[in-house]
Amino acid sequence: MRKFSAILCLGLFGALALPAQAADVAVLDWRQALLTSDAAQxxxxxxxxxxxxQQQEAQSLGQELQQLQQRLQQGGSLPDAERQALLQxxxxxxxxxxxxxxQIFEEQMRSEQAFLREAEPKLERAVEQVIQRHGVQVLVEPQGVLHSEIDLPNLTREVTEILNSLN
Known part of the structure; x- marks a missing residue:
């Protein structure tokens, strides 16, 4: 009977230990961690x-283009010379x-690439710290989790905090 109780206790402890092992899997949205960091801001x-x-000039030109388009659409009785001038x-x-x-798009791309080149080593250090701190064996992106019976720890905020401390 004692053996049965001991086995039952071991089985119960083993069942309770399973969720702890499942905590070895965590979620990290590294894009969110990076983009919400102080350095990204x-x-x-x-x-x-x-x-x-350039953005103000583009916005102003956009408004002028709308006004010109309206004038061209409404100006069916405009003289040809005036209509041609408006078209030109x-x-x-x-x-x-x-x-x-x-130009704006290209500058945004260059800026983002420069930021990512600079931030990548810091992101790697922050992720490594969090992995070690929590004993994570498997780290997945939120979009990669199709199903989980348990709530996986989300380490995104912690990685962002570490990123902010590395700046």
Whole structure:
């Protein structure tokens, strides 16, 4: 009978230990951790500051293009010379708008790539610290988890906090 009680106790402890082993699996949204870090916010503010003039010009051109388009649509009785002048102005401003849009896009891409190159080693250190701290054996992205019977620890906020401390 004592053997049975001992086996039952061992079985019970083993069953209770299973959830603890499941904690060896955790979730990390590394993109969110990185993008919500202080360094990412500073980088975005700097980029927006550099691009503010171009963005304002593009916004202003967009409004002018809308007004020109409305005038062209409503101006069915405009003299040909005036209509041609409006069309030419519309095309010139449209070209400038597209050029600005492309420049802004390219600068945003360069800025993001530079930030990622700089932040990648820090992200790796932060993730390694969290993995060691929690004894994580398997780390998955939230989008990669199809089903879990238990709530997996989400380490994203902790990684962000470590990233902020590394700056």
């Amino acid at each position: 500073r980088s975005m503010e700097q980029m927006e500051s550099r691009l503010s003039g 102005e519309f095309q010139q401003k449209g070209s400038r708008f597209e050029q600005l849009r492309q």
